[in-house]
Amino acid sequence: MYWSEALYFASAMDLSNIGGVVSIPLGFVSIIALALILERLVFWMTTLTRQTAVRENLLAHFHTSYPEETVLNFEPRNHPLVIFYRSVIQTKARDFESFQRRIKIGFQRVSPPLRRYDATLSTIVAISPLLGLLGTVLGLIRSFEGLGLEQPLENAEVVISGISEALVSTAIGLVIAMITLAFTNLFRSFSRTQKHELQLFATSLEEQFLIQH
DSSP: OHHHHHHHHHHHSOTHHHHOTTHHHHHHHHHHHHHHHHHHHHHHHHHHHTHHHHHHHHHHHHHHHTTTOOOOOOSSTTOHHHHHHHHHTSSOOSSHHHHHHHHHHHHHHHHHHHTTTHHHHHHHHHHHHHHHHHHHHHHHHHHHHHHTOSSHHHHHHHHHHHHHHHHHHHHHHHHHHHHHHHHHHHHHHHHHHHHHHHHHHHHHHHHHHHHHO
16 A cells, blocks of 8 residues: 555656656655654554553463463464564473573564564665765756856756755755654664563563473
8 A cells, every 4th residue: 555655646746846856766765764664653652552461461371371272362463572472382392491492482583573674764764865965966967067058047047956956855865864764763772672571571481481380
């Protein structure tokens, strides 16, 4: 849905009139960044707001049902704690060492959802200023071409248009990079917090396992 809306929006606008031809790829980059940021915001808001309730439910299940019952229908199914817990109890651990191995596997399985789109957002942060710089160069080239025109009025229009293109494309690239960088760092902060929460949750599971055995 995000991509179809992005293509429609981009086709409906002549972005080249705003900041030159480079504004077209910058427009696509900004739409992709917005879509990924919205997806991550929904994920993290859902994860953080339901953190305590999910943790308590999982610990209660482990205390009363493990290892007899291993089927889970907890919601939200994409919550990191639920993914981690399902991986841990997928097979019955016969001793504490095998249980710790299941915990390590759980950390490996929960890592991709926490870091999803991190590389893409980082790429957008890096490429946006470069696209803006490319627009600056192309705008200056247009300005220099205008200096060679014989008609003064046309000369001034081309020079002003080239300078405007250079400034606008640079500004757009920097704005996209700064906004994306801010959200990328925010999501990484959430990820570090969630990993700490997973460590505490794993410790609680280990304590419960030792008590039950």
